[in-house]
Amino acid sequence: MRIKPKILFLFPKWPGNALWGHFKFKFPPLGLLTLAGLTPDEYDVEFTDENVSTIDFDTDATLVAISVMTPLAYRAYEIGDKFRALGKTVIMGGIHVSMLPDEAAPHADAVVAGEADDLWLQVLNDFSKGELKPRYNSSLIDMNRDFPTARRDLLKSGCYVTRSTIQLMRGCPYDCEFCSVTAFSGRKFRFRPLEQFVKEFKSLPDPFVFIVDDNLLSNRKVAFELFEKLRDAKKWWGSQVTIAIADNDELLKKMAACGCKMLFIGFESLNQDNLQQMGKKFVTASKNADRIKKIQDHGIGILGSFIVGCDHDTDSVFDEQYEFILGTRLETFLISVLTPFPGTHLARRMEQEGRILNYEWNKYDMSTVVYQPTNFKPEVLQERYDELNRSLYSLSSIAHRSFKLRKSSFMFIMQNMGFRSAWQKLLETRGAGSR
Ligand code: SF4
Missing domain, CATH: 3.40.50.280 (Cobalamin-binding domain)
Known part of the structure; x- marks a missing residue:
């Protein structure tokens, strides 16, 4: 043989x-x-x-x-x-x-x-x-064709949040300053054939599926059709969307009805000047709280993504971020420090401004300060950032945020405990200890 x-x-x-x-x-x-x-x-x-x-x-x-x-x-x-x-x-x-x-x-x-x-x-x-x-x-591929089934069977069992991740579309026209998605995947939304995606989705091995698209709602017509087809899938799922979803009641209802339990939403900043600078003008910071509540009222929890250390952030950003996450009872969150990844507009701007402190790629992990912030010393930003995460992942904060959505509260408690444990271990490696 x-x-x-x-x-x-x-x-x-x-x-x-x-x-x-x-x-x-x-x-x-x-x-x-x-x-x-x-x-x-x-x-x-x-x-x-x-x-x-x-x-x-x-x-x-x-x-x-x-x-x-x-x-x-x-x-x-x-x-x-x-x-x-x-x-x-x-x-x-x-x-x-x-x-x-x-x-x-x-x-x-x-x-x-x-x-x-x-x-x-x-x-x-x-x-x-x-x-x-x-x-x-490579040039950008045409997604409208037969896709192979990803070899999820090669993943070691029991080691992953879920083995069931899947992708419907690639590309993003927004080209936000800090993000490399547009540079890598282009400005145009490119979709897989929907029938094929739905078939693969239904065959996935886990009860929770994460759709990795950068914005699942990039085409409302496709989204409506997708949610209709997922109604009988009998799975819980999550994906990434923009906060604009909160303004569309019909779509929210349909999403909730077909098993959507968690949305990853990039709020990025609570400061509109930062959003303007990033090119994320479609997020209106003052409307965030109402929009979050609307999504949560449909039984969908939110993993909110934020960035601190932006050019318009001042010392108050840490308290504001803390109050916002507790006040809106965000089920989970991810706060990153601004990071000038290669290939982004942000990296080019910071290079021109002479603000990149090092090119040690292992520090480009979104939790280590690698640039000169405008309103902080780098070590102060690092210290306050670590402290913010430590306090937001306290047990009282987790309890306050995780029990709002009864049906899925277990899932969010587990996520929060995972984040808490990771933060504790990280702070130990930094010698900061943990509470
Ligand atoms: S941050 Fe989101 S909206 Fe902005 S370019 Fe990246 S994927 Fe697109």
């Missing part, structure tokens, strides 16, 4: 200074699992998420495909170098190497910049013929 060549798909470990590295349950790398799904049968496939298991450098895989996000870049390069020294062929892709392909090139045999889906078969074909090119540049 002919032995099939093997590909190892690899997701590197988060650095110890990153909050995400301290979560007990991880989030699956859907992009890598999708590439594994695209791989023809003539290859064997292996998957290692270094956050849940150790890398077997003695693997018999001949090709190693590594997905690289900015805070994981150093570890990815270290792994790439080691595998290449062992005679393996290494391919790197993902958002960081798409923005900085020349930086990644010395650590890989080939770098794929952009969405890899369409190029993957060509890359494998070139590899099998010994004609791998050092660089592949």
